[in-house]
Amino acid sequence: MPDQNGAVLRQLGHGLLLTLAMTGLAFTGALVLGVLLAVCRISPVPPLRLVGAGYVTAFRNVPLLVLLVLFVFGLPEIGLLYPLFTTVTLTMALYWAAFVCEVVRSGIRTVPVGQIEAARALGLTFFETLRSVVVPQALRSMVQPLGSVFIGLALGTSLGAAVGVPELTGQAQFVTLKYDNPLTSFAVTTAVYVAITLTSGLIAGRIERKVAIRR
Template sequence: MSWTALGSALERTLGLIVLTYIGALALGIVLAVFRISPVPPLRAAATAYVTIFRNVPLLVLLVLFTFGLPNVGLLIPLFYNAALAMALYWAAFICEVVRSGVRTVPRGQIEAARALGLTFGQSLTRVVLPQALRSMVQPLANIFIGSALSTALAAAAGVTELTFWYQQQANLGGQPLTAFAVVTAIYVAITLTAGLVAGRVERKVAILR
């Protein structure tokens, strides 16, 4: 069993997780702002995006990006191609989490911000989002865990991450059960760590209420 290859696969997996989540978080927040925007075309565009991407299987999206983008002249390395597809997919879910979090903020807070002369953007960044964050910690952590586990699908797109490494070990007959146990333990460690961090953040935010 190749431990050097395992280290490289783990590095790619972690990189894929970070790129996917950061991209999804940034785009998801923008989409959520569009969905609660007073501008009808922005609301319609964000609603259409969320509806489409939440109803397309991630594996289908990965295959579409892997084989479809080269046909239109966009040659992106498989690693970044997979990160892009997964970020676009999970952004739709983050958008709904942020939008739901915004709804937990009492309407009186928003009206008070407007009465003070704050613009829509100022009200959102200074009043609404800081309060909404309290209810978004655990849902965002759940999406992080889901996106981390979904990186295993990148193996189908040819990305040499952990699942791809396991498949190679199984095909070569190099202790497939051991390789499976190692990969499973790594994924469990990632998800448990994320859950523990989210729990601490949630408790800290609750104290600040």
């Protein structure tokens, strides 16, 4: 029994590493793309606003699992072959970028319009106004919502198991079938997800306090 429990923990450990890698890469991609989409949504150029709004509407109204199945099994049909991990991570980044976009856009809306107009009156360009006036003030209101997006993404990686990615939940399913020990595997998996959620919330709170001090 001790040997079996050790094997279960090793398998779950491998799954945890994959989960953390997927979470970090997908969130980074979602953050970059989400900021670009937010810039499009508040841009004075109508076509860019239309592109940003269309992207957000499309991705926020489709379940993540549906997108995963569509990308994992659909891309090979059109000749685009990528490793499973890459495909799932990219799909999650594309999906969560829509939520990051709305967080950033909402944060920007907290900045008084008068300050933006004053920056433009001083001759600052659109991007200079964003960098020097809007973003520093909007950042504080974005921290906690972005933390929630990160937590949602981390928990959402469990859907990778449905398309064959051996992340934490996938490994829990595997060891359950192999060792017939669902209690240990899923108890540990539950504890890990709770730890990720609580740690992420604490880090987001600490960042928010630091940003508030610097304002």
